[in-house]
Structure formats: structure tokens, C-alpha cells
Amino acid sequence: MITLSEYLIKTFGTKVYRLSLQTGCTCPNRDGTCGIDGCSFCSAGGSGEFAAPLLPIDEQIREAKKRVDAKFPKNTAPEDRRYIAYFQSYSNTYGDTEELAALFRETVSFPEISVLSIATRPDVLGDDMLPELAGINKIKPVWLEFGLQTANDLTAERFGRGYRTEIFDDTMRRVAEAGLDRIVHVILGLPGETREDMLNTARHIAKLKPEGVKIQNLQILKGTRLAREYARKPFHILTLDEYADIALAFLRELPDNTVVHRLTGDPPRSMITEPRWCVDKKKTLQRMNEVMNAVSRQTDSGVSGKRK
Ligand code: SF4
Numbered sequence: 001m002i003t004l005s006e007y008l009i010k011t012f013g014t015k016v017y018r019l020s021l022q023t024g025c026t027c028p029n030r031d032g033t034c035g036i037d038g039c040s041f042c043s044a045g046g047s048g049e050f051a052a053p054l055l056p057i058d059e060q061i062r063e064a065k066k067r068v069d070a071k072f073p074k075n076t077a078p079e080d081r082r083y084i085a086y087f088q089s090y091s092n093t094y095g096d097t098e099e100l101a102a103l104f105r106e107t108v109s110f111p112e113i114s115v116l117s118i119a120t121r122p123d124v125l126g127d128d129m130l131p132e133l134a135g136i137n138k139i140k141p142v143w144l145e146f147g148l149q150t151a152n153d154l155t156a157e158r159f160g161r162g163y164r165t166e167i168f169d170d171t172m173r174r175v176a177e178a179g180l181d182r183i184v185h186v187i188l189g190l191p192g193e194t195r196e197d198m199l200n201t202a203r204h205i206a207k208l209k210p211e212g213v214k215i216q217n218l219q220i221l222k223g224t225r226l227a228r229e230y231a232r233k234p235f236h237i238l239t240l241d242e243y244a245d246i247a248l249a250f251l252r253e254l255p256d257n258t259v260v261h262r263l264t265g266d267p268p269r270s271m272i273t274e275p276r277w278c279v280d281k282k283k284t285l286q287r288m289n290e291v292m293n294a295v296s297r298q299t300d301s302g303v304s305g306k307r308k
Helices: 004-012 058-072 097-108 127-136 151-158 167-179 195-208 225-232 240-252 283-301
Strands: 015-019 082-087 113-120 142-149 181-188 210-217 258-260 272-274
Touching: 015 058, 015 113, 015 181, 058 082, 058 097, 058 181, 082 283, 097 127, 113 272, 142 151, 142 167, 167 181, 167 195, 181 195, 195 240, 210 240, 225 272, 240 283
Parallel strands: 015 082, 082 113, 113 142, 142 181, 181 210, 210 258
Antiparallel strands: none
16 A cells, blocks of 8 residues: 555656646535525535636646745756646536536646546536546546545445445446546545445455545534534544544555545635644644555565455
């Protein structure tokens, strides 16, 4: 099991940073198609608080670069910088297929873009969009990211996901057949979930063999429905140690070649209500590095006994 940064260096021979971009799509879980309130934990920004404003794509890329370029080593020439074009907020295949495909094609035409990464819902990835994305995948790698959060339909109903897990399973198979990479986003510590529920989600995902996973602990953000529910009736929020312990057990259930894209959420500090330990990013990252090292050691020594 390797981290995303290790994978990117291995694949592209250099550091590659995400540019947060927007398609302008909304979400069927907010526009009334399958809900109006969205998922209970989702902020007004549709889980994409750092995206560049909705401008023509060349301007979005230019603006987004200003936010990340300081991360490159000082001696990296601008022409050597590489990026992931990341359409994160809302559901980025929920719109006119032709227009979206044209936007994605234009995005990968910029030489500095190494990967096109699209976050969406499995219930809004139409059969007409997949061949378009498969075509773009021949030019630059295309990653599709799905917010499953849990494989337990009862938990999903409780937070208002708006689609059943079987739809996710079917979409994962269709995307694999189209030859695109699949990244699954999971939240650990959702209200009502036991440790066994979370590990069942890991086992469920493992069977589908996604190329990557993103996991994070449940965070209660200001202004969300979850924040109101928590204020009315507080429930248990994972401590850092509890989260690290479950994250480790979760990753151990996945195939060894799964790329770990993320082990923490990263909303603006000012939005976090609970847990307060998330605000201490240094300590959180240190603990998550320990988790990743423990998984990597186990993978290297071949003692995991996991599915391949
Ligand atoms: S599907 Fe995504 S964008 Fe839509 S409400 Fe849920 S978390 Fe927010």
C-alpha cells in the first residue's frame, strides 16, 4: 500500500499537486432530484471549499496554481511543474455530457496537467459520459472519485446519501470496464456506525478493487445539518487514537496495491466544530503517518494475509 505522493513520484517522476477547479455542476442531492438538504455533513460549498472561482478553465487553472505553487521546491521551473486538475465540489458529471466532455478535454490540453480527477456520484455517471472519459483517458489519466462514505445502506439513509450501495457497486464495475481509475471516499465514525460496520465497508470495497481510497474521520462543520443534529443530541465522535486504530484496521482489509489518497479531511479550520483535534493538523498528520507506516511495514513483510 502506498501513499498518493509516492505513487505520483513513481508514475510521473516528480511531485504533482492538485488544482481545485469547478465545472459549475450542482448535486442531485441538493437540487431536489433525490434530495434538497444534501448529505448531513456536507457544507454549503459541496465539500470543495478550496476551489477556484467559476471562471473559464484557463483562468481557473491560473488562479488555482497561485494557491499551490509555493509547495514546489524553490528551484522548480514553472514549465516543470505538474498538476492534477481536480474537480471536487458537488457532482461533476451532473450536467450536459457534451459541454462537460468539452471542458474536460480542454482541461487536459494544458501541458502542465498530468491527471484529470473528477469527483461525482455513482448515480449521475451516465453511459454517454463514460466513452467520452475513456477517450480522454487515452490522452491523460482520468480518475473518477465517488463519495460512498459507507457500504451500510441504513447509515447512508440516516445521513441522506440518496442512492443505494448497489448503484455504487454497478458504477464501479462500469468504470473499471471503461479502463478508468476509481477512487472511493469513506468517512469513519458516521453516526450509528460500529467498528464492524466500518470494517464491513472496507471488505465491501476490497472486493471491487478500487485503484485508490480516501478516508477521513467524521467532521462536524459549521452550518451543516449534522451540526444542528449534534447540537440537539450529541453523539460519540472518534478521538484521534480511536480514528487511527480504525483507519489502520480499515486499510489492512484493502488490497496491497491500493493507493491511499488521503487519511484526513482538510476543511478550513474555521469551519470545524468537532472534533477539535482536527484543528491540530501537525499532530493529526504525525499520527496518520504512523498509521501509514504500520500498513506499509506489514505490506512489505507480506504478513497481511489480505486479498490481492
Ligand atoms: S453527494 Fe456530495 S455534494 Fe452532494 S450533498 Fe452529498 S457530499 Fe454534498
